[in-house]
Amino acid sequence: xxxxxxxxxxxxxxxxxxxxxxxxxxxxxxxxxxxxxxxxxxxxxxxxxxxxxxxxxxxxxxxxxxxxxxxxxxxxxxxxxxxxxxxxxxxxxxxxxxxxxxxxxxxxxxxxxxxxxxxxxxxxxxxxxxxxxxxxxxxxxxxxxxxxxxxxxxxxxxxx
Numbered sequence: 778x779x780x781x782x783x784x785x786x787x788x789x790x791x792x793x794x795x796x797x798x799x800x801x802x803x804x805x806x807x808x809x810x811x812x813x814x815x816x817x818x819x820x821x822x823x824x825x826x827x828x829x830x831x832x833x834x835x836x837x838x839x840x841x842x843x844x845x846x847x848x849x850x851x852x853x854x855x856x857x858x859x860x861x862x863x864x865x866x867x868x869x870x871x872x873x874x875x876x877x878x879x880x881x882x883x884x885x886x887x888x889x890x891x892x893x894x895x896x897x898x899x900x901x902x903x904x905x906x907x908x909x910x911x912x913x914x915x916x917x918x919x920x921x922x923x924x925x926x927x928x929x930x931x932x933x934x935x936x937x
Contacts, residue, residue: 835893
């Protein structure tokens with residue numbers, strides 16, 4: 778693991794702008810289409826979480842799991858990514874992007890890319906995750922595929 782990261786764009790992260798289709802009833806946004814995502818990232822489960830203003834989730838990474846995050850509002854989030862994959866062409870790169878109500882985005886975060894997000898708005902925000910692995914495996918009988926960094930005082934993964 779690098780002790781410092783340089784800013785840049787991380788290889789292998791998939792960015793998909795989410796389009797909002799509005800009419801007199803409200804709006805609709807397609808979050809996932811099988812024909813737009815490589816098979817290794819097809820979801821096997823999904824969940825929605827609410828994050829309160831100013832709250833950070835992460836940083837953590839997965840060994841095998843890819844996360845398919847959908848940020849669509851009603852708040853904005855600062856998404857932090859660090860490429861921690863030793864064999865990656867962008868190993869040691871850090872990337873930050875604002876996503877959410879002002880920039881609706883689906884983001885596929887591959888295994889080994891450390892990630893965190895912070896609600897930078899004034900209202901609770903929702904995030905949908907369509908992960909390609911079951912949480913704790915079939916029947917919730919396996920260890921969680923997660924390496925947590927938020928409690929480590931010497932972690933190079935810092936969120937502002």
